[in-house]
Amino acid sequence: MVMIKRITFICILVMLIVCGKAVQAGEEASDLTLIVVPDFSFQEVKWLRENGQFLHLWETSGMSGMNIRPDGPYSYLNSAVSLSTGVRALGIVDWNAYMSGEVVDNVFAEELYQQWTGNTVEEGVIFHPLLHKLVDKNNKVEIGIIGESLKQYGVSRYVIGNSDVNEKKVRYGPLFTMDNKGLTGGALTEATKKSIGAPSGVEMDVDNIYDWLSTIQEKDERSFTVIEWGDVFRLYDQKENMSEAYFVERYELSLINLEMFVHKLLTGDYVEDLMLLSPMVHSDAYQNKERLAPFFYWGKEEGVIQSYLLRSDTTRQDFVISNLDIAPTILNFYRIPQKGQFIGKPIQKEVINEAVLEEGLKNLDLMFLVFKSRNVVLSSYITLLVLLLIIVSLIILVKDKNETFKKIAKVLLISGVSSPLWFLITPYLLNYIQPNVYLLFIIFCSFLTGYLFVKLVRNPIFVLSGAIFISISVDLFFGNYFMQRSYLGYDPIIGARYYGIGNEFAGIYLISGLLLVQQRYFRNWFVLMMLALGTIIILSSTYLGANAGATISAGVMFGFFYYRYYFTDFQWRKLLIIISFVVPVVLAILFFTQLNGKESHIGYAFSKLFSGDFTYILDTIKRKLEMNWKIFRYSNWTQLFVTTYLLIALYLWRRKKIVGNEVKRVLIQTGVVASITLLIINDSGVVSAATSMFIIVCTSYYWALEEG
Known part of the structure; x- marks a missing residue:
């Protein structure tokens, strides 16, 4: 009897250890934050390497150049649709995301949503009135595959921010988090604030974003948050109208603000795993044929930021990944089984003890x-x-x-x-x-x-x-x-x-x-x-x-x-x-x-x-x-x-x-x-x-x- 009790005790102890490790593994894959920075290129990465205040931030990250070729013409929307579906795909005219209370052509957006789809939307939910057209445009492509998969596995989804330019709404970040009904949580306009001297008169409101991230961490055990950082996009949209000297001034300020934001996210315990990608490079980089977009990955091991070497089975090259890798990488982070539509492969991270930024830039x-x-x-x-x-x-x-x-x-x-x-x-x-x-x-x-x-x-x-x-x-x-x-x-x-x-x-x-x-x-x-x-x-x-x-x-x-x-x-x-x-x-x-x-x-x-x-x-x-x-x-x-x-x-x-x-x-x-x-x-x-x-x-x- 004593022997049986000892064996039972040992079995229970082993089970507790295994379960403890499983819980720990689950915690490691609990929260992922993605910063989407349209019009960000390796020209900006090189500027930050030379002039940034936190060089170690970029040296300790996993860095790669990302192929951003969509199915059709090169654009932010086509690229965002491709990135979020894991398939080279196309956007549609007038595609955008809205929240209740916003007005479109003198009509409330939620009323248009009901008129076009027959559905109603709850307060505080981000929705896409033209989802059915995007689905029809991309036949046999599962639109909203990331958000729908995350929802089925109990992962909360949020999008914060926008790339609006004056009266033109540019909200493509929600493509990464919406479900197959085009719905997601988050805040579009609350993450920006008025700034008279900034392009289009607005800039990212970092304090509000930090508050949102803190609230999400307290409320949800597992979450995926996308931050659409539109300041660089707004800057290049207005470049032709700006004096050269003032453009340079705002250019440097926007990059310093982005770097400061990323630094505080990592050092202020707002995130554990952080990805930053550019869905498109700005026109100057594109015309100069620098058409691989930056991708960065930061992760923490016991609170310490790790240096990574990133690899992809899609490319099998150092410092090169495909836009088709992003969707499977996000789902793989939460250990969600991959669906058949993905041609790309999850990005692999190898912890290293040296900075690879210089080597990566030389290769690129x-x-x-x-x-x-x-x-x-x-x-x-x-x-x-x-x-x-x-x-x-x-x-x-x-x-x-x-x-x-x-x-x-x-x-x-x-x-x-x-x-x-x-x-x-x-x-x-x-x-x-x-x-x-x-x-x-x-x-x-x-x-x-x-x-x-x-x-x-x-x-x-x-x-x-x-x-x-x-x-x-x-x-x-x-x-x-x-x-x-x-x-x-x-x-x-x-x-x-x-x-x-x-x-x-x-x-x-x-x-x-x-x-x-x-x-x-x-x-x-x-x-x-x-x-x-x-x-x-x-x-x-x-x-x-x-x-x-x-x-x-x-x-x-x-x-x-x-x-x-x-x-x-x-x-x-x-x-x-x-x-x-x-x-x-x-x-x-x-x-x-x-x-x-x-x-x-x-x-x-x-x-x-x-x-x-x-x-x-x-x-x-x-x-x-x-x-x-x-x-x-x-x-x-x-x-x-x-x-x-x-x-x-x-x-x-x-x-x-x-x-x-x-x-x-x-x-x-x-x-x-x-x-x-x-x-x-x-x-x-x-x-x-x-x-x-x-x-x-x-x-x-x-x-x-x-x-x-």
């Missing part, structure tokens, strides 16, 4: 620089590649017997083939040299490579192909460190891709792997199978390439080569049988490489497909076709795409063998098939088709010159 500056100069650098580079092909074509047509001109042509061709390698391994030189100097450096290194390889290397095409294939593979295995900042990589500001292998390098990677097969060793059936399987797995893996179009194209490419090399009699029926077998196998590999606990955009598409959401798949296909057409019409890559395809078509039309060697001829045919497959399947197929066909044309020309 490089992103901004690449984005600003990308169009000029790539247009110049692509034009040079087109000129290179035209010059070599003329040499082959006119001076193909002249050894000097043939050597010049070979150097030009190897220079062109080597240039993507230099773009891959040197992007961080942009931290030290200007983009125009960088382009000259790439040109110099490419021509030097061409000259040395032609002079010293017996088989430069094979060696370069191996170098490019290995370099891209290594970069993929080490987290795309080089590719994500390369001009031939992808841009976080555009937000089409954050990780894996981009379409420019995808075309180059496929053809580089294919050209390894010119060596007899790689044509051994087992080695060829391992090369094909390894390429497909690298391209499909969520941790590596994560490129579905390139994966399928790789399968088609190696399947075509296998058939053309091992079967001498060409028959379309046999080829179609092989391809119809290869594609399902590649799709199966693509699916199984997603089952590693880390969902990518490919895994998300598979989940939609298996759930029967064929509309999502059809919409994705439609979007990819539209993107390809848009790229074809407006992109610089169209020059290279048209040139390379015309040159290949010319040879096919003339029915002339480019090279006499049978293996090389099959490799060229296979490369053309791979390029066409990339064009059809990839979302930016014009780009990958252009880069892949460029390598094929250069290779075929080089082999033709060698054979004389």
Whole structure:
């Protein structure tokens, strides 16, 4: 009996400890405050770093640049709708929030709400009369998903403040807290006060906001509060009408006030966890192409403000998050299960013992620089590649017997083939040299490579192909460190891709792997199978390439080569049988490489497909076709795409063998098939088709010159 009592006592004690820990964990996730500061950019962050009174405030925060691309035009409303739904979405004309007693076109807002919806609203509740129109505008997007989820799990929701400009009402903060009926608690106008010298004659009333936060803490065990800080927005709205000197004065004052407010929130025990984000940057930053908005996160551990390094599985890059991450991050804070509409992932916080502000700003500056100069650098580079092909074509047509001109042509061709390698391994030189100097450096290194390889290397095409294939593979295995900042990589500001292998390098990677097969060793059936399987797995893996179009194209490419090399009699029926077998196998590999606990955009598409959401798949296909057409019409890559395809078509039309060697001829045919497959399947197929066909044309020309 004594033993039973002891065991019972120990069990009760263990349960109390576990429950105590559970309560403690619940308390850690009890209150979250979000400050929404429209028109706040990294220009203001840098000013605060240099001139602020509380530098440690920014150094100890978790900081990232946030992609703010909405579904439609760039605006505060479109961005706020996207942030609050976790999906790129759109706002509607005349969208706003109101409280009882406010007048709209000489009619009380609550009366309009009843006239338009048939519903009544209680006193002190914030409401949105045009919610039904916003829902209709964004078909299949759950409007109010944050607020509704919080309400179902017993979390109180409040919004404080506004961004009103004179008589124009701008209240988009409530989008983060309203439920699916468009209702939320809080105060819109009580958080501002009259100030004759301030833009629009009002400024944030910090004392009233502190009182509200204190009341919320006393009243609610769990709460989510959004503070819409509109002073910076009002300032930039009135900038054109203000004298330059007075604008600077108000600019500095508004930033100091914001910093003071955040400092007091954290040191005055008003909040435990605090997020600050900008749903849009002001026009000056936007025109300067600094289009990632600031995001900050402060948290306390036992009352001490912690330094964080923020990471997102959506971007897999340091100091970069997506606007689609905010909604799941808020719900994850309260341990609320995620719903299926979220593509973004909760932001992860890693406690560190050092300030990362300087490192973060340096990374962001490089992103901004690449984005600003990308169009000029790539247009110049692509034009040079087109000129290179035209010059070599003329040499082959006119001076193909002249050894000097043939050597010049070979150097030009190897220079062109080597240039993507230099773009891959040197992007961080942009931290030290200007983009125009960088382009000259790439040109110099490419021509030097061409000259040395032609002079010293017996088989430069094979060696370069191996170098490019290995370099891209290594970069993929080490987290795309080089590719994500390369001009031939992808841009976080555009937000089409954050990780894996981009379409420019995808075309180059496929053809580089294919050209390894010119060596007899790689044509051994087992080695060829391992090369094909390894390429497909690298391209499909969520941790590596994560490129579905390139994966399928790789399968088609190696399947075509296998058939053309091992079967001498060409028959379309046999080829179609092989391809119809290869594609399902590649799709199966693509699916199984997603089952590693880390969902990518490919895994998300598979989940939609298996759930029967064929509309999502059809919409994705439609979007990819539209993107390809848009790229074809407006992109610089169209020059290279048209040139390379015309040159290949010319040879096919003339029915002339480019090279006499049978293996090389099959490799060229296979490369053309791979390029066409990339064009059809990839979302930016014009780009990958252009880069892949460029390598094929250069290779075929080089082999033709060698054979004389």
